[in-house]
Amino acid sequence: MRSSIIVLAMLVVASVLVLLPRSVREFVTGEQRLLFTVWGMPFEDRLFEDVYARGFEAVEPDVQVDYRRYAEVQPKYTAWHARGVGAEVMRIGITDYHRMVERGMLLPLSDLIDDPESGLDPAILDAIPPQLLDALRVDGELYALPQDMAQYGLFYNRAIFDAYDAAHPDDPIGYPDATWDWAKLRDAARKLTVREGDSGGNERVVTLGIDIELWQWPFMQFFVQAGGQLWSEDGLTTHIDSPAGVEAIEFLRALVFEDRSFVPSFGEQQGAGPNARFATGRSAMLFAGSWMVPYFQLNAPDLDFAVAPSPRGRVAAVCAGSCLWGVSVHAPRKEAAWDMLRWLVAPEQAIEYWDTLRVAPPANTDVIASEGFRQTRGIPDPVAPDEFLVPPMSADLHDEYAAWLSYGTTPEPETGSAPAFIPASLYQRELEQELAALLQAILRNQNEPRAEDALKRVAATVHGFIDRDRSSKGLPPAVRNQ
Numbered sequence: 248m249r250s251s252i253i254v255l256a257m258l259v260v261a262s263v264l265v266l267l268p269r270s271v272r273e274f275v276t277g278e279q280r281l282l283f284t285v286w287g288m289p290f291e292d293r294l295f296e297d298v299y300a301r302g303f304e305a306v307e308p309d310v311q312v313d314y315r316r317y318a319e320v321q322p323k324y325t326a327w328h329a330r331g332v333g334a335e336v337m338r339i340g341i342t343d344y345h346r347m348v349e350r351g352m353l354l355p356l357s358d359l360i361d362d363p364e365s366g367l368d369p370a371i372l373d374a375i376p377p378q379l380l381d382a383l384r385v386d387g388e389l390y391a392l393p394q395d396m397a398q399y400g401l402f403y404n405r406a407i408f409d410a411y412d413a414a415h416p417d418d419p420i421g422y423p424d425a426t427w428d429w430a431k432l433r434d435a436a437r438k439l440t441v442r443e444g445d446s447g448g449n450e451r452v453v454t455l456g457i458d459i460e461l462w463q464w465p466f467m468q469f470f471v472q473a474g475g476q477l478w479s480e481d482g483l484t485t486h487i488d489s490p491a492g493v494e495a496i497e498f499l500r501a502l503v504f505e506d507r508s509f510v511p512s513f514g515e516q517q518g519a520g521p522n523a524r525f526a527t528g529r530s531a532m533l534f535a536g537s538w539m540v541p542y543f544q545l546n547a548p549d550l551d552f553a554v555a556p557s558p559r560g561r562v563a564a565v566c567a568g569s570c571l572w573g574v575s576v577h578a579p580r581k582e583a584a585w586d587m588l589r590w591l592v593a594p595e596q597a598i599e600y601w602d603t604l605r606v607a608p609p610a611n612t613d614v615i616a617s618e619g620f621r622q623t624r625g626i627p628d629p630v631a632p633d634e635f636l637v638p639p640m641s642a643d644l645h646d647e648y649a650a651w652l653s654y655g656t657t658p659e660p661e662t663g664s665a666p667a668f669i670p671a672s673l674y675q676r677e678l679e680q681e682l683a684a685l686l687q688a689i690l691r692n693q694n695e696p697r698a699e700d701a702l703k704r705v706a707a708t709v710h711g712f713i714d715r716d717r718s719s720k721g722l723p724p725a726v727r728n729q
Contacts, residue, residue, distance in 0.1 A: 279310045280313050281310055281335040281584060281587060282578075283315070283335065284323070284336070285320065286316065286319060286338060290637065292316060293626045294600065296314045299591060299599075303587050320337075321340070324337060324339075324347070328350065332575075333577035334575050335579075336587050337575060338572065339571040339573050341569045341669060341671050342568070342675055342679070344573075345385065347390075349673060353391060355389070356391070356392065356585075368593070375610050378668060379610055392572050392592045392610075393592075394571060394572055394597075394609070396569050396609075396669075397537050397606065398537050398565050398566070398652055399565055400535065400557055401432075401534060401555045402534070402552055402554050403531060404525070405422065415438075420435045420438060423558065424556070425555070425556045428558050432558040435456065436456030437456060439532070440506075440531075454531060455510060456508035456531050458521040458524055459511070461513070461690070462686070464536070466682055466686055467670050468564060469499065469560065470495040471668055472495075472559060472560030472562055475489055476489075479727075481725075482672045483674075483727075484710065484727045485705075485709050487709075488699070492698070493698045496698040500690065504693040511690045521533055522535070526546055528550065537554075538606035540649075544638040544640075545635065545638050556655070557666075562662075563666040566670065567655060567669050568670075569610060570607075592610075598614050598617065602624055604637055605625070605637060608649075612656050615656065620645075620649065622642040655667030681705045
C-alpha cells in the first residue's frame with residue numbers, strides 16, 4: 248500500500264512539473280529546456296529529433312531539448328511573437344526571413360558570431376556561399392544562419408538520350424553538362440520530342456523533350472539568366488518588367504508554341520504532371536529541384552536518370568533556396584539557444600543533414616567537397632527492413648546524382664561569381680505569388696496576353712502591395728524611376 252502511495256505521489260509531482268511554466272520548471276529541476284521547432288514530414292524526425300535534438304543533449308547534459316515538428320510552422324511563429332513568446336531554435340524558410348526580421352521576430356546574431364569565446368568558428372562562416380550570406384544580411388546584420396542551399400537542375404533520362412544517340416550516330420546529342428546553353432537545350436528538346444498520329448489525323452505526344460513544373464523558380468531562373476535583376480537595391484522596386492522578363496517569357500513560349508517540345512500542365516500533378524511524366528519515361532528532360540533526386544530514386548527505381556547543371560542563358564544562373572536556423576527574440580534561453588545553433592551549423596551536423604535527408608546540399612562548401620558528401624546512408628524503413636524512407640546514395644552514383652551541385656557554388660573564372668542566386672527580399676512572397684499566376688497566363692495562349700503587358704501588371708500589383716504596406720506603417724510610397 249505504501250509503495251502505491253509513493254508511486255502515485257511521484258506521478259503527481261511529474262504531472263505538476265510538466266504543467267508548470269518553463270522558467271519555474273527549470274528552477275525546480277535545475278535543467279535548461281530549449282524549444283526546438285521545425286516543419287517537415289514524420290520521417291524527418293530521424294534527423295531533427297534523433298540526431299539533432301538528442302545529439303545536442305548528449306554534448307550538453309544540463310540541457311533538455313523540447314522538439315516539436317509541425318506540418319506548417321510559420322503561422323505559429325507569427326502567433327507566438329504576437330504573444331511575446333518564442334522558440335530557442337527555429338527552422339525558417341528564407342522566403343519568410345526578411346519579413347520576420349522586419350517584424351522584430353529574430354535575435355541579431357552578429358555579436359554572438361564574433362564573440363571571442365563563444366563565437367562561430369571563422370572557417371564555418373568562410374565556407375558558407377557568400378551570395379547566401381549576402382541574401383541574409385539586413386543592414387549588415389545576420390539574424391539566422393543557413394542549414395542548406397537547395398538548387399535547381401536539369402534532370403535527364405539517360406536511356407532516352409542513349410537511344411537517340413544510337414539511332415543518330417552522325418548527329419548525337421550527348422548528355423547535358425555545364426557547357427549547355429538555351430540554344431543547346433532547345434535543340435535537344437526538339438530532337439527528343441516524339442509524336443505519333445492516328446488514323447483520324449490527330450497527333451499525340453509520346454515523349455516530351457523537356458518538362459517544367461509551372462511555379463516561380465523556373466521563370467526567375469530564366470529571368471536572371473537573361474541578365475535580369477529581380478529587385479532594386481532597396482528592395483522596394485521589382486524589375487520583373489524589364490527586357491529580361493520579356494526574353495524569359497519568349498523563351499518559355501518558344502518551347503511550347505514554336506518547338507512544341509514542352510506541353511505545360513495547368514494544375515495537374517499526381518499521375519499526370521511533370522514529375523509523374525519524368526518518372527514513367529514520358530519526358531526526356533525535367534527542370535526540378537535537388538530534393539527530387541531521392542524522390543525519383545524511391546518512386547521510380549528503374550528510372551535511369553542523372554542531373555546536370557541548369558543550362559545558361561546570357562549569364563550562368565542557378566535558382567537556389569535555403570532553410571535557416573534562427574533564435575526568437577523572445578526565447579528565454581538565448582545563450583543556450585546560440586550554443587545549439589552554433590552546433591547545428593558545424594560540419595559534423597551539416598554532413599548528417601545530407602547523409603540522412605539528401606534534399607539539398609549543406610550550406611557549407613567544405614562539406615560539399617569532402618569525401619563524406621560522396622555517399623549517404625538514407626533512412627531505413629522501420630517496418631520493412633529492406634526498404635527505405637529516404638534511399639541511400641552509393642559512391643558510384645555520386646557523379647549522376649550529386650556532382651552537379653558544386654557548379655552552383657563554384658565561382659566562374661570570368662566573373663569571380665558563382666552561378667547560384669537566392670531570390671529573397673522583404674516582398675519576395677508577394678512577387679512569387681504574382682509570378683505563379685503569370686506563368687499560367689502566358690503559356691495558355693500563344694498571342695495573349697502580350698509579355699510586356701503581363702509583366703507590367705505583375706510589377707504594378709507588387710508595387711501597389713508594397714506602397715499599401717508602407718502606408719500602414721506611416722511611410723511614404725516608394726520612389727520609382729519609370
